[in-house]
Amino acid sequence: MQTSFYKMHGLGNDFVIFDERAGHLSLTPARIAALADRRRGVGCDQLVTLRPACAEGADVFVRFFNPDGSEAGACGNASRCVADLVFWQTGNRTPVLQTRAGTLPARVEQDGLVTVDMGTPKLDWQAVPLAAEMDTLHLPLAGDPAAASMGNPHATFFVKDFSMLSHGSALEHDPLFPDRANIGFARIDSPERIRLKVHERGAGVTEACGSGACAAVVNAVRRGLVARRCTVELDGGILEIEWAENGHVLMTGPAAMAFEGRVDLATYAP
Numbered sequence: 001m002q003t004s005f006y007k008m009h010g011l012g013n014d015f016v017i018f019d020e021r022a023g024h025l026s027l028t029p030a031r032i033a034a035l036a037d038r039r040r041g042v043g044c045d046q047l048v049t050l051r052p053a054c055a056e057g058a059d060v061f062v063r064f065f066n067p068d069g070s071e072a073g074a075c076g077n078a079s080r081c082v083a084d085l086v087f088w089q090t091g092n093r094t095p096v097l098q099t100r101a102g103t104l105p106a107r108v109e110q111d112g113l114v115t116v117d118m119g120t121p122k123l124d125w126q127a128v129p130l131a132a133e134m135d136t137l138h139l140p141l142a143g144d145p146a147a148a149s150m151g152n153p154h155a156t157f158f159v160k161d162f163s164m165l166s167h168g169s170a171l172e173h174d175p176l177f178p179d180r181a182n183i184g185f186a187r188i189d190s191p192e193r194i195r196l197k198v199h200e201r202g203a204g205v206t207e208a209c210g211s212g213a214c215a216a217v218v219n220a221v222r223r224g225l226v227a228r229r230c231t232v233e234l235d236g237g238i239l240e241i242e243w244a245e246n247g248h249v250l251m252t253g254p255a256a257m258a259f260e261g262r263v264d265l266a267t268y269a270p
């Protein structure tokens, strides 16, 4: 039996999106990993599922899964893609996404860019989470990173070059991060511009990381390095991030449909 999916991306951070609103699919962690495999499966950085929303005012319940089968509370680039998809399906330019990290209002602009209100960052050590009580602005790790949660854990290293990127996997699995962490390497190019590369939890280095861009701006503002409205340049392109005065982080960037496809899920792991 064939099941349809959407293949979308946000700045090259790519997603396989299954719509479960007509009925749940048996997407086990093993099947997710098999579908995400770039040689034996469809291939993606994250697999995304849509279900009927149950939160007040939300249009769709969105869940995000890494290629290792682990679930993430947030995914900025996929959130923009889902908002764009809902707009194309319904004509609603202001869809509201229910996620594990909270309810995220979105807006599809006339120029096609998508803005998602990613909510407020969580800056307390227990919210990131970290393994012990500590100042999240200066973690006791070589490289002196800062940590924040956007609904998923992020550590941001402020660097002059990206030679530390090869340490991303070891840092992702450092015992300081009981749920592991997304590891961002941020070069401050000006008070309004950051160059960012991210080793993503459960996925490795991706072309872009939306929640990582949000965390990098939040951590850089906390350190007094950038303005609250900042351009973040990733390998895949540009995101505009604003840590607004109301504490919410607004992320604006593109979303793209690559293709629609169909798979027989029964042929992908048990």
Ligand SMILES: N[C@H](CCC[C@H](N)C(=O)O)C(=O)O
Pocket (backbone or CB within 6 Å): 013, 045, 046, 064, 066, 071, 072, 073, 074, 075, 076, 077, 078, 152, 153, 182, 200, 201, 202, 203, 206, 208, 209, 210, 211, 212
């Ligand atoms: N790997 C991340 C989820 C995807 C985040 C990224 N693709 C984004 O756009 O925010 C995590 O495990 O928290």
